[in-house]
Amino acid sequence: MSIDQRLQLITRNAAEIITIDELRKKIESEEKLKGYIGFEPSGLFHIGWLIWTQKVKDLVEAGVNMTLLRATWHAWINDKLGGDLSLIKMAADYTVEVIKNYGVDTTKLNIVDADDMVKEKDYWALVIKVAKNASLARIKRALTIMGRRAEEAEIDASKLIYPAMQVSDIFYLDLDIALGGTDQRKAHMLARDVAEKMGKKKIVSIHTPLLVGLQGGQRMSITEGMEEDDIQAEIKMSKSKPESAIFVSDSREDVERKIMGAYCPKGVAENNPILQILKYIIFPRYNFVKIERDIRYGGDVEFKDYEELERAYIEGKIHPMDLKKATARRLNEILEPIRKSLERKPEFEEMIQKISKSVTR
Ligand SMILES: Nc1ncnc2c1ncn2[C@@H]1O[C@H](COP(=O)(O)OP(=O)(O)OP(=O)(O)O)[C@@H](O)[C@H]1O
Numbered sequence: 001m002s003i004d005q006r007l008q009l010i011t012r013n014a015a016e017i018i019t020i021d022e023l024r025k026k027i028e029s030e031e032k033l034k035g036y037i038g039f040e041p042s043g044l045f046h047i048g049w050l051i052w053t054q055k056v057k058d059l060v061e062a063g064v065n066m067t068l069l070r071a072t073w074h075a076w077i078n079d080k081l082g083g084d085l086s087l088i089k090m091a092a093d094y095t096v097e098v099i100k101n102y103g104v105d106t107t108k109l110n111i112v113d114a115d116d117m118v119k120e121k122d123y124w125a126l127v128i129k130v131a132k133n134a135s136l137a138r139i140k141r142a143l144t145i146m147g148r149r150a151e152e153a154e155i156d157a158s159k160l161i162y163p164a165m166q167v168s169d170i171f172y173l174d175l176d177i178a179l180g181g182t183d184q185r186k187a188h189m190l191a192r193d194v195a196e197k198m199g200k201k202k203i204v205s206i207h208t209p210l211l212v213g214l215q216g217g218q219r220m221s222i223t224e225g226m227e228e229d230d231i232q233a234e235i236k237m238s239k240s241k242p243e244s245a246i247f248v249s250d251s252r253e254d255v256e257r258k259i260m261g262a263y264c265p266k267g268v269a270e271n272n273p274i275l276q277i278l279k280y281i282i283f284p285r286y287n288f289v290k291i292e293r294d295i296r297y298g299g300d301v302e303f304k305d306y307e308e309l310e311r312a313y314i315e316g317k318i319h320p321m322d323l324k325k326a327t328a329r330r331l332n333e334i335l336e337p338i339r340k341s342l343e344r345k346p347e348f349e350e351m352i353q354k355i356s357k358s359v360t361r
């Protein structure tokens with residue numbers, strides 16, 4: 001693969017790269033690059049997570065050595081799954097199983113448990129050094145990386161250590177590239193600034209878009225002066241709001257029902273979850289999408305890229321119902337192997353039962 005092809009694969013569909021010039025230089029250096037993503041194993045896997053899973057696949061295919069950090073301790077700090085570490089570990093196994101069945105070659109991944117990192121005293125020395133190089137105000141602002149705000153009344157003090165841990169993970173693993181959704185930007189910007197102060201390697205960060213929830217931008221609680229990033233985090237698909245999400249384990253019928261009920265006004269692309277599913281999940285896997293229509297409404301039509309389809313939708317040439325049916329069909333095709341593999345694993349069934357009974361946050 002040429003340098004341009006690798007760059008194209010790594011950057012496609014990303015919301016932002018900080019910075020593209022630095023990424024190009026790293027690729028041109030011909031050194032083996034090390035990248036990572038961390039996730040809090042906190043329960044079911046919704047289709048928004050497939051966006052970063054696709055990017056992990058792209059990075060592996062572009063020759064990057066990817067680490068998958070099972071952020072078990074971070075999830076425990078963040079009170080996920082009632083703080084039950086054994087349940088958190090089961091949820092981590094489940095997440096890895098989904099990633100594998102989405103087509104990521106997991107034998108090429110370096111899978112690391114935060115449990116093992118926190119046993120090392122060097123790790124904690126690093127956490128303290130990072131904290132020493134960051135102001136308390138900045139650490140508090142970064143709490144959004146764990147879906148929290150500094151103003152929350154009852155948070156315990158361990159949560160203030162979390163951002164310094166996430167930055168330390170990056171240094172400890174000696175990374176070139178950090179991947180995450182756009183809501184992880186504050187951790188990555190902090191890592192870049194602290195790297196300069198501590199003389200560490202400065203990461204390039206790749207941020208994938210956040211898939212909007214099935215209600216689009218409706219019924220969200222936006223307050224005056226909220227930043228654009230915070231608005232996106234508020235309206236994203238989230239497992240804490242099950243009505244906003246499609247889970248990879250949902251049945252074919254549930255996927256169809258959820259898609260049919262989703263926000264998708266005629267001619268509107270902004271915050272439209274159906275168009276976003278097509279753009280970020282379906283088109284990266286298929287060369288074309290076919291919209292089947294009755295001959296009275298113009299007959300079937302095929303689109304070879306997303307932009308062409310979006311244009312036709314905005315111009316009112318595609319009816320929301322036809323768009324939804326095509327989306328449900330393709331999405332079900334993508335989810336089928338994942339669903340099948342999960343059905344064959346009864347150990348996850350037990351975990352899912354426990355998870356639905358336990359409090360996510
Ligand atoms: N709707 C989404 N679309 C795309 N990526 C997402 C979405 N939600 C979360 N992510 C990404 O997935 C990773 C894990 O995030 P997080 O644990 O906050 O997910 P979540 O399922 O939304 O959790 P919660 O239910 O606590 O809000 C992060 O890199 C985050 O940016």
Ligand SMILES: N[C@@H](Cc1ccc(O)cc1)C(=O)O
Pocket residue numbers: 037038039040069071074145146147165166167169170184
């Ligand atoms: N903060 C990330 C999880 C994470 C934890 C540690 C990391 O080093 C990286 C990512 C999330 O909420 O999903």
